[in-house]
Amino acid sequence: MERFSGKVVFISGGAKGQGAEEARMFGSENAKVVITDILDEPGTLLQKKLTSIGIDCLYLHLDVTKESEWEKAYAETLSKFSKVDILVNNAGIVSRNSITETSLEEWENVLKINATGSFLGTKLAVPIMQEIGGGSIINISSTGGLVSSPTLGAAYASSKAAIHLLTKTTALQYAKDNIRCNSVHPGPIATDMLDEITSNPEMLELYEQKIPLGRLGKPEEVAHAVLFLASEEASFITGTELIIDGGMLAQ
Numbered sequence: 001m002e003r004f005s006g007k008v009v010f011i012s013g014g015a016k017g018q019g020a021e022e023a024r025m026f027g028s029e030n031a032k033v034v035i036t037d038i039l040d041e042p043g044t045l046l047q048k049k050l051t052s053i054g055i056d057c058l059y060l061h062l063d064v065t066k067e068s069e070w071e072k073a074y075a076e077t078l079s080k081f082s083k084v085d086i087l088v089n090n091a092g093i094v095s096r097n098s099i100t101e102t103s104l105e106e107w108e109n110v111l112k113i114n115a116t117g118s119f120l121g122t123k124l125a126v127p128i129m130q131e132i133g134g135g136s137i138i139n140i141s142s143t144g145g146l147v148s149s150p151t152l153g154a155a156y157a158s159s160k161a162a163i164h165l166l167t168k169t170t171a172l173q174y175a176k177d178n179i180r181c182n183s184v185h186p187g188p189i190a191t192d193m194l195d196e197i198t199s200n201p202e203m204l205e206l207y208e209q210k211i212p213l214g215r216l217g218k219p220e221e222v223a224h225a226v227l228f229l230a231s232e233e234a235s236f237i238t239g240t241e242l243i244i245d246g247g248m249l250a251q
């Protein structure tokens, strides 16, 4: 399939994990891909790897908490690829502390990267998309942005819940400009973010028991959903959420 011929995709936090898989899968369907992250070494290596398999891609340094870096990254994207059709607000960090264990500094840092980062990416992408007559924004939230549990990190859950309604607000405010915006809510996915769990067999078993499909998800299983929402197949889908969690929230 080549659903993204002529499309430019911009991914935050794309040097590794789910973002890197999305970069590869968008590229393999002919998109031009802009990978951004604060991890310049893996980001540059990924750009080289994708270029070597024929994907037209660019790696740019971007700390999502800094508005000036978003402006610079979009300016460089416009100069190389002329437009941005699809934005994936994927960059994120996790914190697993309870409310009383969370320092103000940790709270603000998690909110800033996860929620403010998605806000800035969206705010600056909208005028670019308005200019070209439309676009698609996919925000990576979490099952933790929809329901809570006593063990869920307070700052993480709050930041991912903010992304959930940022998504619906974006969808409603810019539907008139043919800009669609949807959120994706992964359950536990086997990336570095879950190292603490995957490196501990007992903890991993406990986790897997809570998942009806009995295993962690894979990055490509989230990426398939992101590509679908970005594609023309989802042309009447906006302001909604797609849960990819092996059945966890159905319980």
Ligand SMILES: NC(=O)c1ccc[n+]([C@@H]2O[C@H](COP(=O)([O-])OP(=O)(O)OC[C@H]3O[C@@H](n4cnc5c(N)ncnc54)[C@H](O)[C@@H]3O)[C@@H](O)[C@H]2O)c1
Pocket: 012, 013, 014, 015, 016, 017, 018, 019, 036, 037, 038, 039, 062, 063, 064, 065, 090, 091, 092, 093, 094, 113, 140, 141, 142, 143, 185, 186, 187, 188, 189, 190, 191, 192, 193, 194
């Ligand atoms: N892995 C899971 O179980 C899981 C579950 C639900 C949601 N998510 C979400 O999926 C997204 C991708 O996470 P992942 O699982 O691939 O983990 P990951 O840790 O492999 O990837 C996260 C990426 O975000 C980047 N990042 C962190 N801070 C940044 C900043 N200030 N500016 C730019 N980039 C920054 C990291 O460098 C990294 O490349 C995150 O938003 C995460 O919260 C993950």
